Amino acid sequence: MVVTEDLNNISNDLFTLLLYLSSRLLNPSIMLKGLALPPSHVKVIFHLAKLGPCPVSQIANHLIISRPNMTPIIDKLISEGYVDRYDDPNDRRIIMIKMTEKAHKFLHDVESDAKAQLIEKLKLLEKDDLEKIKVILPQLNDIVQKIK
């Protein structure tokens, strides 16, 4: 049976896992530095990749970016060819944002780099441990994926 103490332990372990992952394997905020686009812009593309075309304010709400700052971000992404803007026929107040092929390629490159870095670090592990996480990770992903 799962009790409050279990929830506390699991939450502690998850918190530790997040710290370990970002300090030892892949720090998202450091990964986003040194790219052709500023972090906030990359996050917008990530968001569009996950949810598809979105209204400006929905992106702002999800990424905790203030509405006024979305305008220059979207302007720059458009001028560099990463997203397109189009009107919502059902509500003329709304402007929809959609990522382009260039943005898909950009994300793919970022992801490839990140995974290449991960592989280098994973090579440092012993074979037993690699065998273990090879089994564990899919199980954990199945569970985490159910949340929300």
Next chain:
Amino acid sequence: MVVTEDLNNISNDLFTLLLYLSSRLLNPSIMLKGLALPPSHVKVIFHLAKLGPCPVSQIANHLIISRPNMTPIIDKLISEGYVDRYDDPNDRRIIMIKMTEKAHKFLHDVESDAKAQLIEKLKLLEKDDLEKIKVILPQLNDIVQKIK
């Protein structure tokens, strides 16, 4: 035996895990917003908590913050009582930074909030899944902790 294909799969699973964790459970960059201190300042405190007292430039190197920007960051952290500055007796060029009790309490509060949020999300899982990750997480942490 662990082969290249396994490394690719593991790296894919790890990447997916990081995305799931930060989008469904706890997004570090969103967690750092809305705090009393800007993200860069909080990261400095986190770094000091992990490594103990550090020279300014070591903090800068690890967090990918440029050296000149460390000065105002440290100034502000000192003025608000989160860190102390003292000289390294062995090398008079070096200025050491050390976190205060107030910073420890601050980190503890941030961590408590994060864990409370995690628990709320974990409650959405079924008991079977909770039993599973209760077993899985410590195993994964043991392995990840060995890297680097």
Next chain:
DNA sequence: TATTGTTATACTCTATAACTATA
């Protein structure tokens, strides 16, 4: 009246180059 997106503006955070002090 509420919401979407924009403008204007001030504030904060950041990056670069040049400087001082010590090694």
Next chain:
DNA sequence: TATAGTTATAGAGTATAACAATA
């Protein structure tokens, strides 16, 4: 000569309030 930290400064990112257009 190389390194630690600082100063000066320009640029990039962000938050707030006020506005126009649409619902």
